[in-house]
Amino acid sequence: MSTGFFDSVPAIPHDAGSDAPIAFRHYDPDEIVLGKRMEDHLRFAVAYWHSFAWEGGDPFGGQTFIRPWHPQDDMGRAKLKADVAFEMFERLGVPFFCWHDADLRPEQGDFAGNLATLEEITDYIGEKMEASRTRLLWGTANMFSHRRWMAGASTNPDPEVFAFAAATVKSCMDATHKLGGENYVLWGGREGYETLLNTDLGQELDHMGRFLSMVVEYKHKIGFKGAILVEPKPQEPSKHQYDFDVATCIGFLRKYGLEDEVKLNIEQGHAILAGHSFEHELALAAAEGMLGSIDMNRNDYQSGWDTDQFPNNVPEVALAYYHVLKAGGFTTGGTNFDAKLRRQSLDPEDLLAAHVGGMDVCARGLKAAAAMIEDGGLEAALEDRYAGWRSPEAQAMLGSDLASIAAKVLEQGINPAPRSGRQEILENYVNRFV
Incomplete structure (x- = not known):
């Protein structure tokens, strides 16, 4: 038997085009x-x-x-x-x-x-x-x-x-x-x-x-x-x-x-x-x-x-x-x-x-x-940003020590140029979906 608490509220439709004040327009449990x-x-x-x-x-x-x-x-x-x-x-x-x-x-x-x-x-x-x-x-x-x-x-x-x-x-x-x-x-x-x-x-x-x-x-x-x-x-x-x-x-x-x-x-x-x-x-x-x-x-x-x-x-x-x-x-x-x-x-x-x-x-x-x-756009961007770490040399560095790494920097003249983090491009990407 109903308590009557919600009796004044009509049944809630599942209808994307509904103009009812309360309706499921996006949630479809079986989608x-x-x-x-x-x-x-x-x-x-x-x-x-x-x-x-x-x-x-x-x-x-x-x-x-x-x-x-x-x-x-x-x-x-x-x-x-x-x-x-x-x-x-x-x-x-x-x-x-x-x-x-x-x-x-x-x-x-x-x-x-x-x-x-x-x-x-x-x-x-x-x-x-x-x-x-x-x-x-x-x-x-x-x-x-x-x-x-x-x-x-x-x-x-x-x-x-x-x-x-x-x-x-x-x-x-x-x-x-x-x-x-x-x-x-x-x-x-x-x-x-x-x-x-x-x-x-x-x-x-x-x-x-x-x-x-x-x-x-x-x-x-x-x-x-x-x-x-x-x-x-x-x-x-x-x-x-x-x-x-x-x-x-x-x-x-x-x-x-x-x-x-x-x-x-x-x-x-x-x-x-x-x-x-x-x-x-x-x-x-x-x-x-x-x-x-x-x-x-x-x-x-x-x-x-x-x-x-x-x-x-x-x-x-x-x-x-x-x-x-x-x-x-x-x-x-x-x-x-x-x-x-x-x-x-x-x-x-x-x-x-x-x-x-x-x-x-x-x-x-x-x-x-x-x-x-x-x-896959965000995953591709991550993959590109961290691509350098997939090289054998980069992975070997994680098992090395500070002195050896410093010697390598001097020997090879490593002087990295910064790369863009592309934040605004990625924010624009997200906005395409929401």
């Missing part, structure tokens, strides 16, 4: 791109937290959304929220969704209560999944909102908070495993510091490394076949977070011997906050074999914080998917819309329109990326 269905390339997921749990607040103002499941403080409303969520998944035709435990169940104030309500709501969601085509891309634990986490979870100076965090993650991994999730994500929203005056960096990093090792150990113990993912973010809410960016996370994983067990879930908005582009973070993760999944959103470039808006910039999205495709595409990962409505976008129609628009932008970006790969 073949580089030999694979578009749906199987993009693997879209809806973020439960922003779409259903978020109430419209920001750092300067409180709730603006009034939903039938507000206040989110009992299991009856938690189940209504799940009913509405699955109605939206069906309308959109998305193959996946994602959640934090706190999105699904009301906070009970203690672990036993949280565990009981999490088990109850995930049993309920499991029943809904049996009648739905939508699967779970990943689950995670919210260990940043409640006041118990104000000084971190695995990095907290209080060992009892560490213990509560370990129990919470175990419960969320169990729930993810029960629901057939394809990944489990850890985002350390408060795994960092506000001031070095009261922070032992070395101890906190060691505790975080041990905690993540426990997660990997438990994955194997329960037979979870999905990937463990860590999500980089530089700051906000912490002044400095230990998972600052892709490079920092890779260094951390290698330090604690986890580089073969953990990959990365990379978000566009977090990349921007770290001073990078999204494609930079994706390219680096791919180069190191650690690209797992992505959170697709955008920031407002006039704001200095994480605004989590739906994507609307096709050239940016095209370059992102170019690196995803070059890396071989997603395996267990996908495209999660870690994106939220604007505080003034109050209606059910807005929630559907945001996702449809984001899915269309990603579809256009994917097709542009695929066209660039098929054309």
